[in-house]
Structures are given as C-alpha cells and as structure tokens.
Amino acid sequence: MTKLVAAPLRAVNNRPALSVAEQQYYLKRLANLSQRVAIHSVSNINNTDNHLVLPQGRQLQADELNNLPLASLEYDFDKNLHIEGQITADTIPGHFKLMIEADSHIKSFSEAHHSLERIAPYCEILASHPSLLTKLTCLSYCYPHAFKNALFTAWLGVICAELKKDPVAQTQALFLSALLQGLGLLFLPSSISLEAKNLTAEERVTLHAYPTLGYKLLVGHKKISDDVARAILEHRENLDGSGYPTGKLGNNISPTAQLLNVLSSLHAAYTYRLKPACRPISALASIIKMNGHTRFGRSGIKLIEVLQDEKATYEATLPSEVMPEFIALVRETFGYLKQCIERAESLSVAIGFRHNNSQLYALQNRIIHIDIAITQSEVINDAYLRLMEHIEKKQLTHAYGEIEDTFLRMHEVVFHIEKLRQSLAVFAEENPAENEHVQTVREGLQELDRIAAPSISAALKATWIGPVTSQRHDNL
Structure with a gap:
C-alpha cells in the first residue's frame, strides 16, 4: 500500500502543503462520487498559467476528474465545482x-x-470558503x-x-x-x-x-x-x-x-x-x-x-420481565471489570516507571484513567452492588432506572478497556524486538484476553442492551 510520504507539492506561506499524491486520493473520491451523483463545473477551471482545463457548465465524468493535472491547478480549484446536494452557507x-x-x-x-x-x-x-464547502459535501457522502x-x-x-x-x-x-x-x-x-x-x-x-x-x-x-x-x-x-x-x-x-x-x-x-x-x-x-x-x-x-441546566429523570426503559436477567448481567459486568482492572494494574506495576518510552507512559496513563473513571462513576463499587441486591430483593421498581444508568457507566469503562487492549496490541506489533518491556506487554495482553466477557441472553440482546454491548469498530 502506498504510504502518504510524498514530498509537498508546494509550500503555502512557508508552511507545508498537500502533496500531489495526497491530493490525488481526493480526486479519486470525487471521481467515484461522480458515478453516484452529478458533479458540475460552475465556472471555468484554469491552470496556474490561466489556460482552460475544464469549461463552465459541464457535468464531469470520472475519467476527467481522475486525470486533472493537479500539479498545475490552483490550490482551491474545487471552489468551481458543484456536487449534487452541495452544502453552502445557506443550506x-x-x-x-x-x-x-x-x-x-x-x-x-x-x-x-x-x-x-x-x-x-x-x-x-462558511460563504467565504467555497472550496472547503465542496470538500465538506464530499465528506458527507x-x-x-x-x-x-x-x-x-x-x-x-x-x-x-x-x-x-x-x-x-x-x-x-x-x-x-x-x-x-x-x-x-x-x-x-x-x-x-x-x-x-x-x-x-x-x-x-x-x-x-x-x-x-x-x-x-x-x-x-x-x-x-x-x-x-x-x-x-x-x-x-x-x-x-x-x-x-x-x-x-x-x-x-x-x-x-x-x-x-x-x-x-x-x-x-x-x-x-x-x-x-x-x-x-x-x-x-x-x-x-x-x-x-x-x-x-x-x-x-x-x-x-x-x-446540568437540563433537569431530567431517567426512568427504566427495559421490560420488567427481563429485569432479573439484566441485574444478573450488571453483576457479571462488575466482576469482569474488576478482573480487567486487577490485570491492568499488575501490568502497569510490572512495566514500572524506570523507562523512557512515551508509548509505555501513554499505556500506563490509560490504566490510570480507567481507575479514576471507575472512582468518579460513584456506582461501580461493592457498596452499590449491595444496594442493587436490596433493590432486587424488595423489587423497588422506581430504582431500576438507576441500575440501567450504572450499566451504561460500566460500559463507558468497558469501552476504555477495549481501547487499552488495542493500544497494547499496537505496541506489541510496532515493537517486534524481544526485550523486557515488549514481553511484559504481550503477557499482559494475553492475560486480559483470557478474561471472558459476560454472556448476554437472546432476550436482552433484543433490547437496547444488544446495540450497547455489541463491539463497535471505529479506528478514529
């Protein structure tokens, strides 16, 4: 795969500018988009020598967009393009x-x-930025x-x-x-x-x-x-x-x-x-x-x-018939988090702080962040677990909404644990040389991976629990 390391096309005010290779990826997106929606030239598109490249009022085809001579075009040439559904200051x-x-x-x-x-x-x-609005329109598609x-x-x-x-x-x-x-x-x-x-x-x-x-x-x-x-x-x-x-x-x-x-x-x-x-x-x-x-x-x-200016009460939204299963899931999730935190803290101690590696410090900071997030949640603790048992035993239905909120906070922590896992895997992949820290990270990742996530019944998956607990892959 081509890496984005091409030399800049030109500097703008002595600052770095996009390279031809980088701009070509944008042209390819426009070309592909032109096969879905109409893209027109609303004004003549000239090169830097003021020679006509594309005339006004033309619906552009994919091959025309792919073959535009980027090296000789103005930096914001796409201000003269109009994509169907174009975003403007008015729209x-x-x-x-x-x-x-x-x-x-x-x-x-x-x-x-x-x-x-x-x-x-x-x-x-936004009216002052027609070229950026064209790109924003492209992004929306x-x-x-x-x-x-x-x-x-x-x-x-x-x-x-x-x-x-x-x-x-x-x-x-x-x-x-x-x-x-x-x-x-x-x-x-x-x-x-x-x-x-x-x-x-x-x-x-x-x-x-x-x-x-x-x-x-x-x-x-x-x-x-x-x-x-x-x-x-x-x-x-x-x-x-x-x-x-x-x-x-x-x-x-x-x-x-x-x-x-x-x-x-x-x-x-x-x-x-x-x-x-x-x-x-x-x-x-x-x-x-x-x-x-x-x-x-x-x-x-x-x-x-x-x-907090908006006053709101959060009532339970799960059907009452799944509440016993749900409360059991909250308990299991608490146990899962507890095990993960213990493993993560042990990993941080094993790494120690006598190193000079910014990636390792970032990993340790992630672990510290998870610890603090749990403390700040005020409900992910043994005391709340005992309160939840009381709520369940007495069937205090008015408190079920609070249990749902606790579960959502738990899954905020689950999200950060998954991010920690990803970061550990990245560190192990990017540092293949065998040394003490790399081996420690790999072992820590293996220990985390051995912790089984709570199982979720079909009845709970059919509620909002399904989308909340499903693994979301977003590399941003």
Missing part, C-alpha cells in the same frame, strides 16, 4: 435542523437552548458518520460557548474547527476503513495521519486562522498522551482542540450508548464526570455546567 442550517429533528432528545435540548438561532450567524462565515460527528460537535460546541459567553472569535474558531475536523480523511487511500477490525501497523499509521492532512489543507487557505488549523491538527490528541498524531500531553494541546476532542468523544458516547437506552443529552454529564480528571479537563467542566 448548512438545514443539515443542523435535520440532525435535531431526527432525535427527540436532541430536539428537546436544542429547543431549550434556542440552538438554531445561535448557530445561524456562524453558518454565514464518503464518511457520513464523520459528517454527523462534525454537525453534533459544532452544534453542542456553539451552545456551550454561547452560554459561557465566550468571545465571538473563539466561538467562530470552534464552529469552523468542528465542521472541518474530518476533511483530512478525504486525502487518505479509500482502502483505509474506519470500521476495519484489524488494521495493519502501516494502515494505522496512514489513518492517524488524517489530522496532519487536514492541517496541511487548511494552512493553504488565507481566511482560516492559525487557531482553527492547529485545532484540526491536534483534535485527536488526548490530555493523557494517548492520542495522535504526535501524542501531545496536557496544555501542549490547544484549548480549541481540547474542547473538540471532548465534543467528539461525547458524540460517540451518546450515539452508541446513551441514545439506544433512550437517555437524554443531559445524561452525558455523568460520562464527562467519569472522564474529566484525565481526559477532558476544564473543557469538560464547562460542558457539565451547561448539561
């Missing part, structure tokens, strides 16, 4: 409205905070989940910023960063899958380059601020050093990137855990609290204050 509010209308909980939260009115002024700034994530993070980010009375320029930067965060994906080979179960080390390195590609794209646009470009570069970095592309730590990550990271994480938590269980947006406050100390920092605290 983007409609995309936000569709997202809001499709989910009753998001709609309720949105109406309470007048979000469409808040977002409208920020949508207008090629990576629909990434586009939904962009809408969600921009939407919730603006609500948070407006309620906290952040400066307008700061909120504009957050809004643009949120919408444009996934554009780097368009410059990856289409063979790289976001859902693949087993990426090779080379594929993983290529995928994790997408924030860098997004940055290289944006520094070529004069009207994009340095804050936005940097946020795109760093939005997958985690405070504990376990992110990418460079594994930055703490306040070395820009504030906008930190908030973007939090918002994207919350979108995943809501989409894959809370929404199936019919929990409202405000339920994200407990997820933020669990992750706040090691992953979300001050950005998370701001969001908790906003989310």
Whole structure:
C-alpha cells in the first residue's frame, strides 16, 4: 500500500502543503462520487498559467476528474465545482435542523437552548470558503458518520460557548474547527476503513495521519486562522498522551482542540450508548464526570455546567420481565471489570516507571484513567452492588432506572478497556524486538484476553442492551 510520504507539492506561506499524491486520493473520491451523483463545473477551471482545463457548465465524468493535472491547478480549484446536494452557507442550517429533528432528545435540548438561532450567524462565515464547502459535501457522502460527528460537535460546541459567553472569535474558531475536523480523511487511500477490525501497523499509521492532512489543507487557505488549523491538527490528541498524531500531553494541546476532542468523544458516547437506552443529552454529564480528571479537563467542566441546566429523570426503559436477567448481567459486568482492572494494574506495576518510552507512559496513563473513571462513576463499587441486591430483593421498581444508568457507566469503562487492549496490541506489533518491556506487554495482553466477557441472553440482546454491548469498530 502506498504510504502518504510524498514530498509537498508546494509550500503555502512557508508552511507545508498537500502533496500531489495526497491530493490525488481526493480526486479519486470525487471521481467515484461522480458515478453516484452529478458533479458540475460552475465556472471555468484554469491552470496556474490561466489556460482552460475544464469549461463552465459541464457535468464531469470520472475519467476527467481522475486525470486533472493537479500539479498545475490552483490550490482551491474545487471552489468551481458543484456536487449534487452541495452544502453552502445557506443550506448548512438545514443539515443542523435535520440532525435535531431526527432525535427527540436532541430536539428537546436544542429547543431549550434556542440552538438554531445561535448557530445561524456562524453558518454565514462558511460563504467565504467555497472550496472547503465542496470538500465538506464530499465528506458527507464518503464518511457520513464523520459528517454527523462534525454537525453534533459544532452544534453542542456553539451552545456551550454561547452560554459561557465566550468571545465571538473563539466561538467562530470552534464552529469552523468542528465542521472541518474530518476533511483530512478525504486525502487518505479509500482502502483505509474506519470500521476495519484489524488494521495493519502501516494502515494505522496512514489513518492517524488524517489530522496532519487536514492541517496541511487548511494552512493553504488565507481566511482560516492559525487557531482553527492547529485545532484540526491536534483534535485527536488526548490530555493523557494517548492520542495522535504526535501524542501531545496536557496544555501542549490547544484549548480549541481540547474542547473538540471532548465534543467528539461525547458524540460517540451518546450515539452508541446513551441514545439506544433512550437517555437524554443531559445524561452525558455523568460520562464527562467519569472522564474529566484525565481526559477532558476544564473543557469538560464547562460542558457539565451547561448539561446540568437540563433537569431530567431517567426512568427504566427495559421490560420488567427481563429485569432479573439484566441485574444478573450488571453483576457479571462488575466482576469482569474488576478482573480487567486487577490485570491492568499488575501490568502497569510490572512495566514500572524506570523507562523512557512515551508509548509505555501513554499505556500506563490509560490504566490510570480507567481507575479514576471507575472512582468518579460513584456506582461501580461493592457498596452499590449491595444496594442493587436490596433493590432486587424488595423489587423497588422506581430504582431500576438507576441500575440501567450504572450499566451504561460500566460500559463507558468497558469501552476504555477495549481501547487499552488495542493500544497494547499496537505496541506489541510496532515493537517486534524481544526485550523486557515488549514481553511484559504481550503477557499482559494475553492475560486480559483470557478474561471472558459476560454472556448476554437472546432476550436482552433484543433490547437496547444488544446495540450497547455489541463491539463497535471505529479506528478514529
């Protein structure tokens, strides 16, 4: 597979620019997309010598797009393209409205905070970026989940910023960063899958380059601020050093990137855990609290204050007839987590801290994060297990909703344990040389893999327990 290491096509303001090889992947996506929807040239497309390449008003075919002479085209040549369903400054509010209308909980939260009115002024700034809007349209077709994530993070980010009375320029930067965060994906080979179960080390390195590609794209646009470009570069970095592309730590990550990271994480938590269980947006406050100390920092605290403004009671949504099985599953999940934590802590101790390996420190930070998340959950402990036994024995049905919430918090920890497993496997794969630390990591991974996950009955799988517990493969 071709790696994205080609020399830059040219520098823009002495900054790195996308290479011809990287831009060619984008052209291939446009070419493939032209076989699904119409793509027209709305103005003449000329090369840098002002010679006509494609005339205005033409529906472009796949071979024409594939064969465009990238080396001699303007950096933002696609501002002259129009994709069927093109996103514009005028139509983007409609995309936000569709997202809001499709989910009753998001709609309720949105109406309470007048979000469409808040977002409208920020949508207008997109009119200055026709080339980026073409790419955003392409993203919506090629990576629909990434586009939904962009809408969600921009939407919730603006609500948070407006309620906290952040400066307008700061909120504009957050809004643009949120919408444009996934554009780097368009410059990856289409063979790289976001859902693949087993990426090779080379594929993983290529995928994790997408924030860098997004940055290289944006520094070529004069009207994009340095804050936005940097946020795109760093939005997958985690405070504990376990992110990418460079594994930055703490306040070395820009504030906008930190908030973007939090918002994207919350979108995943809501989409894959809370929404199936019919929990409202405000339920994200407990997820933020669990992750706040090691992953979300001050950005998370701001969001908790906003989310807790919405008063909500979480009633049980599982059928009463499956409750005995469900409570048994909660017990089994607690036991599973307990075993995993014991193995992970033993691994961290075995590695020790007398090393100078940033990957190992990131692994150990993941383990610390899991420990703190369990403590911050306030319910993943022996005391709550005893309370649950009392609830079950006395059939206190009014407390069943709380047990469901406990299970959802447990699966937030399960998610982080799976991420730890992935990180251990990556370390073992990328460090094949036999040495003490590599062998220790491999043994730790084997011990974790030997712990059997709780079995789930068919009756429970038929409820929201099924989608919440199913393995989700998202390599981002």
